[in-house]
Amino acid sequence: MIKVIVNGACGKMGRAVLKAVSDDKELELVGASDIKGGMDVGDLIGSKKTGIIVNENLQSVIDTAYPDVMVDFTKPDAVFSNACLALKNHVSPVIGTTGLSDEAKDKLNQLALAQNTPAFIAANFAIGAVLMMMFAKEAAKYLPNVEIIELHHDQKLDAPSGTAITTAEIISEVRRPMKQGHPDEKEKLPGARGAEINGIPIHSVRLPGYVAHQEVIFGGLGQTLTIRHDSIDRTSFMPGVVLACKKISGLKGLVRNLDKIM
Known part of the structure; x- marks a missing residue:
């Protein structure tokens, strides 16, 4: 099982990712973070209580959940620092947020190589x-x-x-x-x-x-x-997100766009 955490869990995309990861037999949702925090993941995806409480602190989630992958669909001004934090903890970020500069992507690639921890970013997961x-x-x-x-x-x-x-x-x-x-x-x-x-x-x-x-x-x-x-619905992006979570361990550095792993 690939252990996954979702950052930005309370957003529309975050909720869709929570459900997609929870429903997949090869992925295990082990944690969730968001600036709001406090609620059970089950309340966000319309299921029974999961016991996974959304934490406001990403580092705390990483420290307690021991994830392999972090999925992040937060804002451009936050996703870079989130991805750097994940890589420094040897957690592979799957990034769906657009708007990152080429310079930021280059820095993520360098950090991913230095940490021997792959990262993935796509302009579109559909x-x-x-x-x-x-x-x-x-x-x-x-x-x-x-x-x-x-x-x-x-x-x-x-x-x-x-x-x-x-x-x-x-x-x-x-x-x-x-x-x-x-x-x-x-x-x-x-x-x-x-x-x-x-x-x-x-x-x-x-x-x-x-x-x-x-x-x-x-x-x-x-x-x-x-x-x-x-x-026409955010579920269109979920097969690509799930695929990235499964394929990322075999990558090197920062890999861009879904066609590289299809």
């Missing part, structure tokens, strides 16, 4: 989202004019999403940087054409009612191709 990115990379070989629209709930803190950035980076592996649209086009309002990565425009939508959605739109002579993925 299997369908990974397939969307793979398909987009293939399409870009033949239809290099492309734009990305990502749509998320209005409580998401970072824009563009990590998934959109990763998609643009993956497409850029097979598509040379290029300026799209009319060479003389002008924005009447700043930002009207979106953000840009290697000439690929990215547009972010934030509205209540959405969970996580993305369209990759390709344009060619007399045709368009749209590849779209929709997460």
Whole structure:
């Protein structure tokens, strides 16, 4: 059994992870932490009492639960220090929070190597989202004019999403940087054409009612191709989280994105 703790257990994603880990036969939920704390995990996932009480102190949970893996979907300003704490205690972090800088990721990789404790981070844990990115990379070989629209709930803190950035980076592996649209086009309002990565425009939508959605739109002579993925419920991310918990022990350093372990 792989022993797992969940940090940020009281959040929406945290609760979904608690249930996914509890329901899996190869994983054992041994602890939970959150800045709120005090409640039984069973109350968070709608089951009978588990005896696992959410602790406000992550170090205390690590010291008492002896976990192998920590799953963390907290905020970008907290997840880096959480992951460092886990690695220093030889606990492998599985990180689902986007917004970490490249510098922070590099530091986590160095610490993971130094501690001989692997770490994992993914822009998106939904299997369908990974397939969307793979398909987009293939399409870009033949239809290099492309734009990305990502749509998320209005409580998401970072824009563009990590998934959109990763998609643009993956497409850029097979598509040379290029300026799209009319060479003389002008924005009447700043930002009207979106953000840009290697000439690929990215547009972010934030509205209540959405969970996580993305369209990759390709344009060619007399045709368009749209590849779209929709997460209509947070359970869509759980198979990927569970897979990462099971595969992380065989990794080295910081490994990025789900396609590396699928």
